[in-house]
Amino acid sequence: MKKVGMVLLMGLVSWGAWADEMDDLERILGTEADVKITLGAGMLGIAKMFTKDDKEAQAVLSGLKDLSINVYELSDAVDVVDVSDWMADNVKRLAKNGVHEIVRVVEGDERVHILAKVDGTLLSELSIMVFEAGDEFVYIKMDGDIDVAKIREVTGSFDVNINGLDALSMNL
Numbered sequence: 001m002k003k004v005g006m007v008l009l010m011g012l013v014s015w016g017a018w019a020d021e022m023d024d025l026e027r028i029l030g031t032e033a034d035v036k037i038t039l040g041a042g043m044l045g046i047a048k049m050f051t052k053d054d055k056e057a058q059a060v061l062s063g064l065k066d067l068s069i070n071v072y073e074l075s076d077a078v079d080v081v082d083v084s085d086w087m088a089d090n091v092k093r094l095a096k097n098g099v100h101e102i103v104r105v106v107e108g109d110e111r112v113h114i115l116a117k118v119d120g121t122l123l124s125e126l127s128i129m130v131f132e133a134g135d136e137f138v139y140i141k142m143d144g145d146i147d148v149a150k151i152r153e154v155t156g157s158f159d160v161n162i163n164g165l166d167a168l169s170m171n172l
Contacts, residue, residue: 021090022070028082029137035071063122063145072137080109080133087111087129099125109133121148 026032039047044064051057091101094115103114111131116123128140 025086025137025139026072028086029072029074029078031072031074033070034073035069037067037069039067041065060146063147064142065144066142068139068141070139072139074132074134074136076134078133083131083133083137084111087113087131090127090129091115094125094127097125099127116146122146123148 044061044067048058048061051061091113095101099115099117101113101115102118103112105112109132111129113129114127116126123146124144126140126142126146128138130136130138
């Protein structure tokens with residue numbers, strides 16, 4: 001019984017940190033998400049049911065525990081420095097928990113950060129942040145195990161070419 005209580009407590013602390021993180025982001029952006037998709041274990045279970053005949057989709061979904069997608073439409077009044085500072089602070093906070101920045105692109109007022117815990121070709125605790133000043137901010141968080149090889153199979157079936165994925169080595 002103590003183990004169950006401890007797991008619940010850890011979940012509440014994690015959820016509280018995520019809520020605080022999102023509150024800070026929305027304060028800086030000056031808006032709430034225009035698109036907000038949150039899929040927990042129950043909804044992901046339903047998605048797995050609807051894709052039971054699609055082996056590739058099942059392979060990707062099988063490792064996911066939670067998925068959250070937030071898209072914010074931005075005005076030109078959003079301070080690029082504030083957003084950049086929030087993103088840098090978030091990267092540092094995640095790094096303290098063993099999450100590594102695997103992609104960073106900074107080009108003018110555009111920023112992309114992709115972070116995850118990496119074990120061979122398995123990614124977990126994946127976070128994707130995309131910011132373009134005056135346009136939008138996209139924040140995607142996935143909890144669970146995502147196999148890069150499975151992503152390649154799924155994107156291949158949709159004729160999506162991810163250059164260099166075959167040669168990608170992510171042993172950090």
